[in-house]
Amino acid sequence: MSDFSAFEKTFHGDIVTPSHPSYAASIARWAANSQRNAAVVAFVKDTDDVRAALLYAKAQNLRIAVRGGGHNPAGSSSIEGGLVIDLSRYLAGVRVDADAKLAYVGGGALWGTVNEECAKHGLVTPGGTVGHVRMLPLTLGGGFGYLSGQYGLAIDNLEKATVVLASGATVTASEQENPDLFWGLRGGGSNFGVVTEFVYRLHPHPGNVFAGMLILAPPALEAVMRIVEKRWEAGLSPKETYHVAITTGPGGMPCIVIILFWDGTEAEGRESFKEFFGLGPLIIADMCKEMPYPVVNTLQDPGVPHGRNYYLKSVSLPRPSVDIAVAVRDAVFSLQKEHPDMAILFIFENWSLDKICSVPDDATAFQRSKALSTVASITYENSTPEGLREVRKVSDTLTGIVSSGGLDGKNVGYANYNSDAPSMIDPNGDTQLSAAQTEALFGVNHARLRELKKKYDPDMVFAKWFAIQPAA
Numbered sequence: 005m006s007d008f009s010a011f012e013k014t015f016h017g018d019i020v021t022p023s024h025p026s027y028a029a030s031i032a033r034w035a036a037n038s039q040r041n042a043a044v045v046a047f048v049k050d051t052d053d054v055r056a057a058l059l060y061a062k063a064q065n066l067r068i069a070v071r072g073g074g075h076n077p078a079g080s081s082s083i084e085g086g087l088v089i090d091l092s093r094y095l096a097g098v099r100v101d102a103d104a105k106l107a108y109v110g111g112g113a114l115w116g117t118v119n120e121e122c123a124k125h126g127l128v129t130p131g132g133t134v135g136h137v138r139m140l141p142l143t144l145g146g147g148f149g150y151l152s153g154q155y156g157l158a159i160d161n162l163e164k165a166t167v168v169l170a171s172g173a174t175v176t177a178s179e180q181e182n183p184d185l186f187w188g189l190r191g192g193g194s195n196f197g198v199v200t201e202f203v204y205r206l207h208p209h210p211g212n213v214f215a216g217m218l219i220l221a222p223p224a225l226e227a228v229m230r231i232v233e234k235r236w237e238a239g240l241s242p243k244e245t246y247h248v249a250i251t252t253g254p255g256g257m258p259c260i261v262i263i264l265f266w267d268g269t270e271a272e273g274r275e276s277f278k279e280f281f282g283l284g285p286l287i288i289a290d291m292c293k294e295m296p297y298p299v300v301n302t303l304q305d306p307g308v309p310h311g312r313n314y315y316l317k318s319v320s321l322p323r324p325s326v327d328i329a330v331a332v333r334d335a336v337f338s339l340q341k342e343h344p345d346m347a348i349l350f351i352f353e354n355w356s357l358d359k360i361c362s363v364p365d366d367a368t369a370f371q372r373s374k375a376l377s378t379v380a381s382i383t384y385e386n387s388t389p390e391g392l393r394e395v396r397k398v399s400d401t402l403t404g405i406v407s408s409g410g411l412d413g414k415n416v417g418y419a420n421y422n423s424d425a426p427s428m429i430d431p432n433g434d435t436q437l438s439a440a441q442t443e444a445l446f447g448v449n450h451a452r453l454r455e456l457k458k459k460y461d462p463d464m465v466f467a468k469w470f471a472i473q474p475a476a
Contacts, residue, residue, distance in 0.1 A: 011060040017049040035314040037387045038079030047093040055172040061087040077316045078425035080468040105206040119298035127206040145420035153242035153356030159190035161205045167197040170465040188456045191370025193469045214266040214273030215300045216292030224286035229326040240356035243267040251349040270294040318417025319403045320375035347383040371447040
């Protein structure tokens, strides 16, 4: 399909080019700095549209990007001068089969929509912590969520997926059909095709949970982290999650924020977290309460609106450490004074990992670990190469402190948080970091993923997120 007019005639959705009135909106992304100037944006309606877009891009020698929701900080949903296959307009629906306890979710669906539709039937499935994240990148990269301690990752609850391959063929991936592809999709990212629909396993849930933010003065960090260390040694309950964030609040006030979650009543949650609530005068504000589960996944939305410049970098930590947390705190507040044009946030995540790590390493492409995830999240104003270099320096300073805690230089953390995902795309604003990072991310599964890439995408059509090179 080498002719654009022929492409238009066979396409059921909407095609947007730079001359179109809605072009600027069609290439806009959550992170403004990840926006690229696509030659064509194809808002697909079905798998036939995806096939048509792939064949047209191949005939025109256009690079491909796939947009679920445009939330990836590495810009994997954008492409300079290429073609974007966009699922967000027409493939964003959610259908719940309550009797079978299954959710049929379009590749462009919002996590918030999944939550709301499932809640109508008293059902849940684990997923992200921000409501406007799309299910496509969240799932393919693993999918941590507040319920992961009980039900595992998003990929552990995936029953099957509909995938359009680089060849244009549409296939089903499940344990029964194309099980090798199903294995690769669960953690291998967008390396193997365009997922137009996911089917998730659902779990009964009463509706309400206890959650919110506890804001404390900076000197509280030592006491907070001693509690975290103690709880980690004892083992987290599958019902609990808590993240410790170091940042500056309104008016530039330095503070420590504990994001708490307990899958149960307020009385149960306050009892479980009584050591945190017992910090008394160090507590500035207690914003925790019982609420519907879907609301929990919107609590962080106001702090991460669309249209700003974001930079994220994740590294892992073998275990909680008071000393490392204190060093990060001091660095955050010092760097914030040096860079008033940035908003610096650093989070130590504490998930219950037993359920996640009960899945064998070779059962999915995702590499499981008892290490804790941390992330530097920086909002900045200067979206230029110089501005990016500065924000990377700040991030590297903070993540370097954490990496000194016992993991080597290939510490890539949780891939969905990484703004520098190695890409095999051209240098027009896209990241091209060492393939060693991709190998480190996938660990013992990397060789098998390379064989899978050779089978399903030998020409590297999909190469925008921790790009896997085909086996020789």
